[in-house]
Amino acid sequence: MRDALRGHLVFACGAGLYGVPSELASEVVNLPTLTRVPGAPAHVLGVFALRGEVLPVIDLTRLLGSPPPEQEWKRAVVLRVAQGVVALTATRVLGVASLEGNGGPLGNSGVQQHLKGPFQAPAGDVATVDPEGLVAFLARGG
Amino acid sequence: MTVEAWLRGKTTWIMLGALAANALGLVLVVASLSMVLDAHAMALEELALEATAAVTVGLTALLAWVLRHAVTLRGLAAQRTDADEPRRLAALAELRPLGTRVLSGTLAVWVAAPLLVALAWWTTSQDGGRGPLQVALAGVLVGPLVAVCAALLVTVRVHEVISRLSVGLGVGAVTGATEPVVASTRTSIVGFTVLFVVLPSTLLIDLGVVSIDRLMDQLVDAAPAARQVLAASGVRWLMGQFTLVIAALAVLAVVTARAGTAVLARPLNQLTLHAHRVAQGRLAPQVIAADGEVWLVTRVFAQLEARLTRLVRHLGRAGDAVSRATSTLSDTSRRYEGTAADQAAAVNQTSATTAQLALNARQVAASAASVQDLARQTLEAAEQGRADAEAFQAAVERMHLDNAAIATAVDRLEKKVLQIGRIIELINTVAERSDLLALSAELEGTRAGEVGRGFALVGAEMRRLAENVLESTAEIDGLIGEIREATLRTSSATARGSTLTSSSTALAEQVTRSLSAVAELARQTSSQRRAISLATQQQESGTTQLSDAMGEILESTRDRLSLTHDVTAANQHLLTLAARLDEAVRRFRLDEPA
Amino acid sequence: MTLDGAVLCQVGPFRFALAAHDVSSIEVPDARGVYAGRWFGLGDAWPQTARSVRAPGHHVVVDTVEVHGATLPVLAMPAMVASHLVTGFVDVQGALVPVVSLAHAAERRP
DSSP, rough: OOOEEEEEEEEEEEEEEEETTTTEEEEEEEEEOOOTTTTOTEEEEEEEEEEEEEEEOOOOHHHTTTTOOOSOOOOOEEEEEEEEEEEEEEEEEEEEEEEEEEOOOOOSGGGGEEEEEEEEEEEEEEEEEOOHHHHHHHHTTT | OHHHHTTTHHHHHHHHHHHHHHHHHHHHHHHHHHHHHHHSSSSSSHHHHHHHHHHHHHHHHHHHHHHTTHHHHHHHHHTTOOHHHHHHHHHHHHHHHHHHHHHHHHHHHHHHHHHHHHHHHHHOOOTTTTHHHHHHHHHHHHHHHHHHHHHHHHHHHHHHHHHHHHHTTTHHHHHHHHHHOOOOOHHHHHHHHHHHHHHHHHHHHHHHHHHHHHHHHHHSSSSSHHHHHHHHHHHHHHHHHHHHHHHHHHHHHHHHHHHHHHHHHHHHHHHHHHHHHHHHHHHHOOOOOOHHHHHHEEEEEEEEHHHHHHHHHHHHHHHHHHHHHHHHHHHHHHHHHHHHHHOOOOOOOOHHHHHHHHHHHHHHHHHHHHHHHHHHHHHHHHHHHHHHHHHHHHHHHHHHHHHHHHHHHHHHHHHHHHHHHHHHHHHHHHHHHHHHHHHHHHHHHHHTTTTTTHEEEEEEEHHHHHHHHHHHHHHHHHHHHHHHHHHHHHHHHHHHHHHHHHHHHHHHHHHHHHHHHHHHHHHHHHHEEEEEHHHHHHHHHHHHHHHHHHHHHHHHHHHHHHHHHHHHHHHHHHHHHHHHHHHHHSEEEOOOOO | EEEEEEEEEEEEEEEEEEEEEGGOOEEEOOOTTEEEEGGTTTOSSOOOOEEEETTTTTEEEESEEEEEEEEEEEEOTTTTTTOSEEEEEEETTEEEEEEHHHHHHHHHHO
């Protein structure tokens, strides 16, 4: 199937480019100082308050087991779904783009089943994240 | 056996010969008188008795007289006194005239005793006939024979005693004490011959004439018938008496001859033996008693041997001394030789050193010349260097000023750059926020669908602007970083330059001063070099003289060394000689007197 | 939901809050204590000046202790963060501090 996935916010996290549907990406924030959560999994870098709401910050590279980025996290992409709100770390946010190509799920288990790809964007190959699936996965304990 | 022990009872022993000779003479006289006297009135036995008594009295007187003159000898023989040297010398002096005394005494007894008997006979009986004359004649004829025999027998023994006594006494003392009996051998032999030829012949002729005459008278007086028997018995008796007389004479002659020859030959034999010993090198000076010429010979020989002994002793001592002295000399010489060799080596070394010194002096002179050249070159170089240094100093000062200007400029630049940096930071923040806003606008526009499309485009455009600004500020940031780095480098460089120029200025000043000093020194060196040249010339001549002198000393030391070698060789020779002398002296064995 | 009085605990650079009514005493730590630093990956060794915060059936060792008397609103724990310790967050002078339940901690000892 070849279709154009329109309206994806594309951001870089470590070596890879990821895209989230722009209707689920509520905003992009500069990453503030985080509060460490004792007893939380390693991919939870911490939490921060955004307009009276506590947002957990998830490090996608740790979650996916890919190598950590060379530069520091500067920004975070805030995803808002029915189950909750979560911030994904980003080294760079490229902007909203239409993705092309027919990518499949990257895996059958774990977090991989919530990622699809590869899709072609002007900046390169992009893996899309299913925000609902990801949040549900995280709520199960990661 | 000591001399004292040997001397015991030797007085009687000496005189025994005299007694024996007298006894023999008495036998002779009695036998001869019995041939001529039986016809006379006087009894033969009575006559013999008288004669014996007279001779005995005479001999006793003779003995008393002789012994009265030998008191010391008697003392020694009886062991009454010690045989010390003065006593022995005295005894020797007493012994010497003993033979002569016995001769004269015996002669006197034998002349006096028959004369007395004859006189007594003649006065008591007027018809004695030829009797008393015969007695006197017998005494006169036999007396000399007995006296000579007795004297010789005594002399033989006296010689032996003298030889014994003089052992260990000085030859001079002995010869002085024993006065020579001056009688030549020829006279003695002639006298002896006369005595033993003329006197017995006279006696025998007289006996023969008288006894035959008496027998003829008896035959004339006898009956004719008995004449034949008488003649035969008378001749037989006469022959017996003759035989007796001749035997007695012969015995006397033989004994006398033996004694005479002993007196002559024994000293000669002893002398021969002694000479033989001397020839073998055994020196033991001893006086050999003798008479006449033999005594002269033995005395001279004894003196000769004594002198030889002294000489050998001296020679031995001298040889020892020479040996010791030579040995010492040899040692000294050897030591001196060693010292001389050392000295020669030292002088040799010194000479070499001196030669080296002379060479060095010449080298110094040459060096001084080259020093002058160097000094001149140095002076030129120093003058040039000073000019260069001054130029350098000026350049450095200019550089210092430039450097200060640069430092100020860099300082200003640094401040400006800091301001720019702050501005850029501000711009960055603004651009960042703009970017986020634009991103949010874009998201919002996207979510609004078709209505928000324009909004999203504007947002995207804004984002690009903001990103451009960010990129530019990043570039500017990089540039600012480079500028800051450069200014930092420049700043430190100018600081270093400042320090460097300061020190360079000081250095240049120092160099200028040093070069001035060098130039001054070079000028001084040039003038000093003349002084050095003069001094080295003097030194050179001095060392040359010294070298020559050392050469001479070396030569003389070598000469001395060779001389020392010669002395050592001579010493060695002398040592050999001394050894030889010692060997020669050793050949003489000095039998030290007891 | 509010927290009436909190005990603010510090371990290294990190802070956490305990509900004041949970804490029975604050003492000098003994050998049986558990250092809270291990929750933040700081190891088990506590400093000399450490304090032991006791609750019934449990006690935890921290570097310093500070009691906060005011009533603080508690922000809810995000649903997708699974932590057995943290029940929520309080805002202390503009900074989020996790609220730790010692009862939970006692159930699952670190």
